[in-house]
Each structure stands twice: as structure tokens, then as C-alpha cells.
Amino acid sequence: MNDNDLPVDPQRPCPICGKPALVKFKPFCSKRCADVDLHRWLSGSYVIPATEDDDEDGDSTPAPGGDEDER
Ligand SMILES: [Zn+2]
Structure with a gap:
């Protein structure tokens, strides 16, 4: 049995x-994708939800009444 002979693993894209993932780079299709995944881990993308579009808070919903002083 030589698993490394298999070019791709159709079961796991x-x-x-x-x-289709290459058995050699399981479960990725190439080293590049493996690196991408690794970088995601290193940069914490898996832990921290994406907030690039979110401008902290307050920018999108200003007080409609205009009474910002009187919380
Ligand atoms: Zn890939």
C-alpha cells in the first residue's frame, strides 16, 4: 500500500x-493552499471574526433624534 501514489483525493476537496486535494498535501490541493491555511491560523483569522467592514461602532447608526448629549 502506497498512499503517496494517489494523485488526488476526490473525497476531500x-x-x-x-x-481536488492532492494526497501529498492533504487535505489541500497544493502547498500554496496549505500555506494559506497556515497563515490563517497564524494571523488568528480562525479565532477572530472578520471585522474589516465594520468601522468599530457609531459610524453607521447616528442618533436619529440628535440628542447625543443626553444618553
Ligand atoms: Zn487548494
Whole structure:
């Protein structure tokens, strides 16, 4: 039995790009995608939810009444 002879693993598509994963880079299709995943881990993207579009708070919903002084 030599698993490394298998070129791709159709059961498990690459979680990064969705292509058939190479057995050599399981579960990714290439080293590049494996690196992408690794970087996600290192940069904490898996832990911290994406907030790039969120401008902290207050910018999108200003007080409609205009009574900002009287909370
Ligand atoms: Zn991939």
C-alpha cells in the first residue's frame, strides 16, 4: 500500500479553493493552499471574526433624534 501514489483525493476537496486535494498535501490541493491555511491560523483569522467592514461602532447608526448629549 502506497498512499503517496494517489494523485488526488476526490473525497476531500481542498478547503481553501475547493479543488481536488492532492494526497501529498492533504487535505489541500497544493502547498500554496496549505500555506494559506497556515497563515490563517497564524494571523488568528480562525479565532477572530472578520471585522474589516465594520468601522468599530457609531459610524453607521447616528442618533436619529440628535440628542447625543443626553444618553
Ligand atoms: Zn487548494
